[in-house]
Amino acid sequence: MLRILLTKYWVLAHLLVLASTLCFAPALSAGFGLWAAASLLLMALCLPPVLRGESFWLARTRAAHALRDDVVTWAGLLAVLYVGVGLLNGPRTLVYVSELRRWLWSSPKLPFLPSSVEPAEGVAFWVGLLCALACAVTIRAVLPRGQRLFALVGLGLLTGLLTVLGGGIAVATGGAPAFAWLGGRFDVSVLWTLMFCVCLGIAGEEFLEDRTRTCAWALGGAFLNEAGLFAFGTPAFVGVAVVLGVVWLAFAAFATRASGRGRRLLWNSVLMLPVLFGAGVGLALVPGAALAREGVTAESLSAAWQAFAAQWPFRAGLALEVFGANPMLGAGPEGFAHNARFYVSGSLGWSLWKSGGAWVPCDFLRLLAERGMVGALLLLLPGFALIGRCLMRWTEFRQDRRHRYSLRYVFVLAGSVVGVLAALVASFFGTPLHTPAVLCAFVIVCACMGGWMPRPR
DSSP: OOOHHIIIIIHHHHHHHHHHHHHHHOOOHHHHHHHHHHHHHOOOOOSSOOOTTTHHHHHHHHHHHHHHOOOOHHHHHHHHHHHHHHHHHHOOOOOEEETTTTTEEEEOSSSTTTSSSSGGGHHHHHHHHHHHHHHHHHHHHOOOOHHHHHHHHHHHHHHHHHHHHHHHHHHHSSSOOOGGGGHHHHHHHHHHHHHHHHHHHHHHHHHHHHHHHHOOOOOHHHHHHHHHHHSOOOOOHHHHHHHHHHHHHHHHHHHHHTTTOOOHHHHHHHHHHHHHHHHHIIIISSHHHHHHTTTOSHHHHHHHHHHEEEEEHHHHHHHHHHHHTTTTOSSSSSSHHHHHHGGHHHHHHHHHHHHTTTOOSSHHHHHHHHHHHHHHHHHHHHHHHHHHHHHHHHHHHHHHOOSSSEOOOHHEEEEEEHHHHHHHHHHHHHHHSSSSHHHHHHHHHHHHHGGGOEEEE
């Protein structure tokens, strides 16, 4: 048993422990990030899963070659180094220049490299990026398809446990949890929505594949994530969960009919009840849900939309101003918060700034403002490599007429695509991908998607 654990599931267990630490740790240090990423990659090289028909030494050689030849490995290394150099090239202080009669930030130690005003403020994002990319290259190079499925189910259960943790905080404090260590309600709602979609896709596929145990675990993850959404999620994501739940109920009826199993009413109940109970638990039974939804009326939603419609273009303009001051290297981590106030003018502008604080309107605008064009390109390159592989395989599947393709795990792919698209759309209205736990889950799902694409028979 110990030999099976060490040679088959050790890397998977290590990956899930790393992801759970990012989800539940309130503070992350640079030392933890280096240790976690290095230990995961070391386990992937030394104790990779042994596939059928190969020896342990052949498995190690396969893992080493796959890690070396993967473009995500080298693109991720460049991204991590760029962000790390920015943390080391600081801090910078405000200096009053009498000739210009204005306050300016002092020059960094190395003027031609990225820098930071306060390096400690960017450590969490660097740790999240480092751990997420370590998980991505490990998944692509080492984990077989079956273990990728277990990784997604385990991640769905871990993020679902945030609901239990949130309920415990609400009971202890007598109020609604803020999930501050995860960026707030908006960011944790993105995380729940992503894993809710993935778990539903896995549950549907495993039901049709007649793997009831994995289907049950996936339904459990969907139940917990949906309960979190309905209890503590923002109203927009609750609406998304309602639409997804209705689609799932229709799909469950189709799946039970297509499976041809007896006692159709029983299987309909097995697939539908967890989703229905998840919504019910979130709305009625989780402590603090009433407080989280307090004041959510048509008038309050209208006022919130008007405030957002005024704040988004105002802050987008500020982000572009910060980006224009240093378009190549950016203003460094939390650069928007440190620099945007220098570009605020007029009483209306100051009232909008004071009412919204240092809120950034968009992940991509924040990336440009803080990392510049060079950093944005280096940070987006691993993501393009992850998603681009899936797009290339899909294009090959659509254009190839010489081979027959296997569409196995198509529902896992569908759930993953819907979750990834939901996270990308949300990133235009906030900065969830700058939160370590959300970034790690997003990258893990993107890394696993390549295994569900149609393949030649």
